[in-house]
Amino acid sequence: MKLTIKSWTGVATWRWIANDENCGICRMSFESTCPECSLPGDDCPLVWGVCSHCFHMHCIVKWLNLQTMNKQCPMCRQSWKFNIH
Amino acid sequence: MSLTPKSVDFNEIWPNLRSTAEAVITLGNVNRSDWSTRFSDVYTLCVAHPEPYADRLYNETKQFLENHVQNMLATRVAPGPCSTSSVNGEPDLLQRYYDAWTEYSQGVKYLDNLYSYLNQQHIKKQKISDAEVVYGNLSSDTMEQMEIGELGLDIWHIYMIKNLSDDLVKHILEDIKADRCGSPEITPNRVKVINGVVHSFVQVRGYKRTGQLKLYQELVEFPLVMASADYYDNEAAKLLKTCTVSQYMEEVIKILEEETKRAKKFLHATSMWRLRKQCEDRFVNRRLDFIYSECKDMVSQEKRKDLRNMYKILKPIADNLKSQLIHTFLDHIKNEGLETISTLSGENIHIQFVENMLKVHQKFHELIADVFENDSLFLSALDKACASIINRRPGDRQPCRSAEYVAKYCDTLLKKSKTTEAEIDQKLTNNITIFKYIEDKDVYQKFYSRLLAKRLIHEQSQSMDAEEAMINRLKQACGYEFTNKLHRMFTDISLSVDLNNKFNNHLKQENIDLGINLSIKVLQAGAWPLGPTQVVIPFAVPQEFEKSIRMFEAFYHKSFNGRKLTWLHHMCHGELKLGYLKKTYIVTMQTYQMAMLLLFESCDSLTCKDIQSTLQLNSETFQKHLQSLLESKLLNASSESLEGNTKIELNFDYSNKRTKFKITSAMQKETQQEQIEHTISAVDEDRKLYLQAAIVRIMKSRKVLKHNALIQEILSQSRVSFTPSISMIKKCIESLIDKQYIERTPNSGDEYSYVA
The missing domain is CATH 1.10.10.10 (Winged helix-like DNA-binding domain superfamily/Winged helix DNA-binding domain)
Incomplete structure (x- = not known):
């Protein structure tokens, strides 16, 4: 072996992979935050439903709290269940 | 003795009462039984049947006191044969008046006690109430009966003071003047006499509800203040002729102190500030031009003693009159500050800038504490001066670079160095002092966050505690909004540490050995100032890495759902062990450089074209990084220009004194x-x-x-x-x-x- 890698310090950034550009509730981009937050990322996370639709967590929670009867996904009207992997 | 009213003969009782009253008022000897008898006599007269004699008693007593005082004036006090000034140890007018007053004022107090029944029962009842005084429109000269003590004082005023006041005041003024000249005649005893006389004018009016001081002010204070003003004027004029400014100020301070003492010694307490004000007016306000004439030199040469004196005498006067001193001081700070920062040059200009500014700030801060008693006017002048120095633009078109310097100064401190932590902490605290003056705080924030990002990613921080303390200081100075991105960056780094631990555990559990000591930092895209290079450069990751990176990505996706990692290869770096040379070297370098070197594992020479196409780098990045490897002499090129078929070879003759070193990354060469x-x-x-x-x-x-x-x-x-x-x-x-x-x-x- 002429050359061996002893160690490596990698730097990476992360962003959300959502199936859409914008949050269907607040229409803000997933790259940025919901209207209430100021800093994107861990502070304003995204959540996925079983129906595979994705929203800012703050937005969907607010939406679900407004629904009195059956909690539905605002995009496809299927009943909303959080997709927990 | 019976308390029932009975019929009595006034003419029978009065002579006895009168003689006792005379003994009382002259402080003569009155035995106890006499006192008691007379005391009840007063009662008997007041309740006499069928007609009480109270009014008659009052009038007779008034007559008696008037006679007594007039008699005193004529025989004991008035300028008799032996003129008004003291000759041959004979007591002079002031002394005689003082003696008479001391006796009389005491006597009247006792007499007041003797007549207490009359006072309480007869006179108090007729007295007008406070409400009537305030709301009624009573003329002041209503014939009103006064308590005997008050009556005595009033009679003294009418028959004694009115007659003598001009002479008395003349003497008082003369004596005070003599005291100013330091005459030996003004002995402590003499001071007591004058003080007593002066206070008699107040005491004689002491029973009044309002305007107790009016008599005193008219008789003594006003003439004295007028006379003093002339005296001060003369003195000031005299001093001006002979003294320099600094001597003058010393003299004035001395005179002010003496005058204050003098006022305390001779006068009623209320006069002190009036006299002092007059003194300040004559010596300071009216001589401001003179005092300020050397102000500029005193400030620029920082003559502390003179400045302290100047502040002392200027302190009581109106703020707007002080402005000249303050302005001169402000200009001086500005000049000195600009001078210290205008000559800066060289590599560590930012260190010089901050430390020189700090020196200026500390120096004047200390000077203000020492000389100007931390006066807020001067402190704000210092603030103004510092702000104007720090935010000054060198030219119309050129930006002010202070924010950049201050941020870089923090960077230098927080980077690994030999400085102790306590010292760093102190310096950072000082640094905030300068930071607060910066107007472009957002510029500072930009520089600071960029430098912080560099320190965190390249692990250059001396201590995380110091970093955090600094961020907290900034938060204190500018609020949460200002630092929340900085905090976020911090959190990312600590989250990454956890993540790496978890990843390593995961590898252990799965029995995977990557062969590389891997440490990954995962950053949140929005919070880090990653600059224009955030655009991902296409890059074929060498296979030596690929497995590790894939493993990590898989692990990451399992832990965090819905997130995508983007590798910032220009920020990654690693250590490469070179085993093909005489000695073994461990070299720290960037990923791109590593990738290039790794290609030579299987051969000793490659063309530029080969390297570039294998790594799929764009030509700018390729050129830059290859150049840095060539400069480090690890590789040799067949020609100067790096064209497609230029041959690149491993340099087998490479040697270096150190076995562990770093290749300066091409990024850092980006021009400042x-x-x-x-x-x-x-x-x-x-x-x-x-x-x-x-x-x-x-x-x-x-x-x-x-x-x-x-x-x-x-x-x-x-x-x-x-x-x-x-x-x-x-x-x-x-x-x-x-x-x-x-x-x-x-x-x-x-x-x-x-x-x-």
């Missing part, structure tokens, strides 16, 4: 100027957005607003982080009108309204 310009243009962009957001916010709440009012609002909102130029605000307003957020109101040219 470029970085600064980039930062400044980024700040400009941010400011525009900030201003536009502010305008929309303001307009949304106000609906309609005049141009000037809007500008004021914006300025007050943005003050925390920067001071925008008016032209920038105007541009932002224009662009918002274009975007139809706001519009000009149709009837007025300088008014805007919000478009919903």
Whole structure:
């Protein structure tokens, strides 16, 4: 072996992979935050439903709290269940 | 003795009472039984049957006191044969008056006690109440009976003081003048006499509800203040002829102190400030031109003693009169500050800048404490001066670089060095002092966050505690908004540490050996100032890495759902062990450089074209990094220009004294100027957005607003982080009108309204 890698310090950034550009509730981009937050990322996370639709967590929670009867996904009207992997 | 009213003969009782009263008022000997008998006599007369004699008793007593005082004046006090001044140890007028007053005032007090029944039962009842005094329109000369003690004092005023006041006051003024000249005649005993005489004018009016001091003020204070003013004027004129400014000020301070003491010694306490004010007026206010004549030199040479004296004498006078001293002082600080920072040059200009400014600040801060008693006027002058030095632009077109220097200074301190932690902490605290003066705090923030990112990613921080303490200081100075991105960066780093631990555990559990000591930092895209190079450069990851990276990505996706990692290879670095040379070297370098070297594992020479196409790098990145490897002599090129078929070979003759070293990364060679310009243009962009957001916010709440009012609002909102130029605000307003957020109101040219 002429050359061996002893160690490596990698730097990476992360962003959300959502199936859409914008949050269907607040229409803000997933790259940025919901209207209430100021800093994107861990502070304003995204959540996925079983129906595979994705929203800012703050937005969907607010939406679900407004629904009195059956909690539905605002995009496809299927009943909303959080997709927990 | 019976208490029932009975019929008595006034003429029988009065002579006895009168003789006792005489003994009392002259402080003669009155035995106890006499006193008691007379005391009840007063009672008997007041309750006599069928007609009480109270009024008659009062009138007779008044007559008696009048006679007594007139007699005293004629025989004991008045300028008799032996003139008014003291000759041959004979007591002079003041002394005689003082003796008589001491006796009389005491006597009257006793007499008042003797007549206490009359006072309590007869006179108090007729007295007008407080309410009548305040609300009624009583003329002051109503014939009103006074308590005997008061009556005595009033009679003294009418028959004694009115007759003698001119002479008495003349003597008092003469004696005070003599005291000023330091005459030996003014012995402590003499002081007591004068003080007693002066106070008699107050005491004689002491029973009055209002205007107790009026007599004293008319008789003594006013003439004295007038006379003193002339005296001070003369003295001041005399001093001006012979003294320099600094001697003059010393003299004035001495005189002021003496006059204060003198006022305490001779006069009623209320006169002290009046006399002092007069003294200040004559010596200071009217001689300001003279005092200020050398002000400039004193300040510029920092003659502390003179300045301290000057402050002392200027302190009591009105603020606007002090302004000359303050302005001179401010200019002096400014000059000195500008001088120390104008000569800076060289590599560590930022260190010099901050430390020189600190020296100036500390020096004058100390001087203000020492000389100006920490006067807030001077402290604010220091603030003004510092702010103007620090925010001064070297030229119209050139930006002010202070924010950059201060941020870099922090960077130097927080980077690994030999300085102790306590020292760093101290220096950072001082640094905040300078930071607070910076107007362009947002520029500072940009530089600071960029430098912090570098320190965190490349692990250059001396200590995380110091980093955090610094961020907390900034938070204290500018608020949460200012530092939340910095905090976020911090959190990312600590999260990454956890993540690496978890990843390593995971590898252990799965029994995977990557062969590489892997350490990954995962950053949140929005929070880090990663600069223009955030655009991902295409790069074929060498297979040596690929497995590790794939493993990590898989692990990451399992732990965090819905997230995508983007590798920033220009920020990654690693250690490569070179085993093909005489000695073994361990070299730290960037990923791109590693990738290039790794290609030589299987061969000793490659063409540029081969390298570039294998790694799929764009030519700019390729050239830059290959160049740095060539410069480090690890590789040799067949020709100067790196064209497609230029041969690159391993340098087998390479040797270095150190076995562990670092190849300067191509990124760091990016010219400083470029970085600064980039930062400044980024700040400009941010400011525009900030201003536009502010305008929309303001307009949304106000609906309609005049141009000037809007500008004021914006300025007050943005003050925390920067001071925008008016032209920038105007541009932002224009662009918002274009975007139809706001519009000009149709009837007025300088008014805007919000478009919903």
